[in-house]
Amino acid sequence: xxxxxxxxxxxxxxxxxxxxxxxxxxxxxxxxxxxxxxxxxxxxxxxxxxxxxxxxxxxxxxxxxxxxxxxxxxxxxxxxxxxxxxxxxxxxxxx
Numbered sequence: 142x143x144x145x146x147x148x149x150x151x152x153x154x155x156x157x158x159x160x161x162x163x164x165x166x167x168x169x170x171x172x173x174x175x176x177x178x179x180x181x182x183x184x185x186x187x188x189x190x191x192x193x194x195x196x197x198x199x200x201x202x203x204x205x206x207x208x209x210x211x212x213x214x215x216x217x218x219x220x221x222x223x224x225x226x227x228x229x230x231x232x233x234x235x236x
Contacts (some may be wrong), residue, residue, distance in 0.1 A: 142162075143149075143199070143209070143215055144168040144169070144190060145168065145169065145170045145171040145184050145185060146162070146164030146165065146168035146169075146170065146171040146183075147168065147170055147171070147184040148175050148183055148191065148215075148218065148219055148222065149162040149163075149164070149171025149172060149183050150162040150164075150171065151215075151219040152173060152183075152219050152222045152223050152226065153173055154224040155219060155220065155224065156173075156175070156223055158175065159175045159176050160173060160174070160175045160178075161173070161174050161175070165182075165184075169184065169185075170181065170182055170183060170184040171183040171184075173226065175197075178230055179195040179196055179197045179198065179229070179233060180195070180196040180197075181193060181194070181195050181196070181203075181226055181229075182194050182196070185223065186205070189207075189208050189210070190205040190206060190207060191205065191206045191207075191208070191218065191222075192204075192205045192206075193205070193206075193222055193225055193226070195229055195233075197233075198229070201223075203226075203229050204221075204222070204225040205227055206218045206222065207223060208225070216234075
């Protein structure tokens with residue numbers, strides 16, 4: 142079983158640098174932090190989708206991803222989450 146916290150840990154490894162992942166209680170959510178970056182969280186919504194949100198983003202959810210059941214699918218989701226964070230972080234820097 143892949144939890145939001147496990148996905149966050151994999152995403153932090155993809156992002157590299159100063160990105161750190163930490164789990165929420167029971168690994169029900171994952172948190173991603175880096176110096177000079179917003180705090181990002183991953184959680185599963187009522188529809189079973191993995192949702193990415195940024196703490197300082199008033200719009201709420203940045204992206205959502207369908208549940209993956211294969212190693213390839215999980216890898217694709219973690220890469221998509223990392224890409225979404227990069228895009229959001231880059232656009233936040235331009236504001």
